[in-house]
Amino acid sequence: MATKKPKTRKAVTKRFKFTKSGKILRRIAGQDHYRVKRTGKQRRQMRKLITLSTPDAKKIKKLVTI
Numbered sequence: 426m427a428t429k430k431p432k433t434r435k436a437v438t439k440r441f442k443f444t445k446s447g448k449i450l451r452r453i454a455g456q457d458h459y460r461v462k463r464t465g466k467q468r469r470q471m472r473k474l475i476t477l478s479t480p481d482a483k484k485i486k487k488l489v490t491i
Contacts, residue, residue, distance in 0.1 A: 433488075433489055434489060437485060437488045437489050438489060440452075441477070441485060441489075442474060443489070448476050448477075448482075449476065449477040449482045449485055450475065450477070451474065451475060451476075451477050452474060453470075453471045453473070453474075453475060456471050
């Protein structure tokens, strides 16, 4: 009997973006509530996606078959 192909973790594909060059992008934490305290500059900066660190990116790549 042949081994099954591992399934993609759907939660991971929804939370991360994968670039063509292989980088993994994520949202900045703390965007959903308590934003009144933050300055406008902080709120604008939080809209951008940031790259995942290489150790974390390795773990995410194992969960997703790109």
